[in-house]
Amino acid sequence: MTGKRLSKEQRHQTLLQKLEENPLLTDEQLAKELGVSIQTIRLDRLALGLPEMKERAKNLASRALSGEHYPASLEVVGDLLYCEPGVGGLSRMVAEPGMSLTRYNVIRGHYLFAQANSLAVAVADAPHALTGSARVEFPHPARVGEVLMARARVLERRGRRFVVEVVTRVEEKAVFQGKFLILALDERTLAEGIFGMEGKATGDGREKDD
Amino acid sequence: MTGKRLSKEQRHQTLLQKLEENPLLTDEQLAKELGVSIQTIRLDRLALGLPEMKERAKNLASRALSGEHYPASLEVVGDLLYCEPGVGGLSRMVAEPGMSLTRYNVIRGHYLFAQANSLAVAVADAPHALTGSARVEFPHPARVGEVLMARARVLERRGRRFVVEVVTRVEEKAVFQGKFLILALDERTLAEGIFGMEGKATGDGREKDD
DNA sequence: CATTCCTTTATTACTAAGTCTTAAGATCTA
């Protein structure tokens, strides 16, 4: 498929590049893409000191896991560009077609909310935080393809409660603004499912300790 | 050495917890930690629908790679069970692991918002509607596996503005409540990107129609 | 031409961490 056979040197370069693009390729897939046998790929990996796919996956996974001190990846919407816990932060998100209302390319409000909410939780200076309430406005619709920059400021902090203000802009135009009340929770509270008010939570008597 | 043998139920819980803490554990390690045989762990994973370690690693890796942009699809959130435009509606959503905060299985606020927002827009009696603003509260955390029933009522309608109230419950307990101001838009307004207030919108002359 | 060297491919044996199936004990319960 790649037509002519490359030199070994070139193949090594291509290999490195392919793996950088997608570290989850197996030897078999690589062999197919480069038009050589699996064994050749193995030799190449050996020569270049590249680990096998399982290793690469595990490395990525554990990096993703450990890099989760400040809540970068997993369930955060938008890319956290900057975050100073307790002070403020910045998040970037590109409005994609999947986020839009039918026709018209208008981004659904909950995407903007999700980005802002993620950011607000991130800037709360606490290992675990939840949204308690929010007051939000969508002064202007955002559209597919636009770059949404959300900026958060912690307005005040009283004990375990943070008030965070988030404004999301496209260029200079605000498309979202809101105030979030974020509650910092300690482990016990979370684990027990009690939330601070109105007493019992699940009430199913599940107790785990370790 | 967890000492005494746990019940199956308890073991399942422990297993989930262990894997949440460290998804890269092999069956063998889990077996050792829980004091049962590997086969038992395999059966447990089968029963709980948990993939093998390689899969978990790959999933984590690819999620980390793709910057996990639109996560767990926020697009259509919840199943619309019933909807009477201009009056009210009902939406059901099962809280999935992908919606949760790491550890602790607490559902992120923006999923609740997304469900409620989707429903609020749906019950607005208009072909095209957008959220203008919202005031929301999360009186209680929701957890993975719970069934979230959102109920919407149109409180008032003035011209193109609807005020919709949404309350989401798990069993009888409210986990979300909010008021949405929904704006019904006509085709022209939407297509031109003008939103009702503050004059010009994008100003970049982008007009798309289909 | 044959030889030598390098690269590539093929073959075989082996591993980790699973899969799926069937079967045999152990334990609980009616």
Next chain:
DNA sequence: TAGATCTTAAGACTTAGTAATAAAGGAATG
């Protein structure tokens, strides 16, 4: 005591590799 459920075991197969060894191919050179 009998039946059902839970747990462990055993055997065959899978994927994506490691490692070692053998064989084939082309290109330059004496």
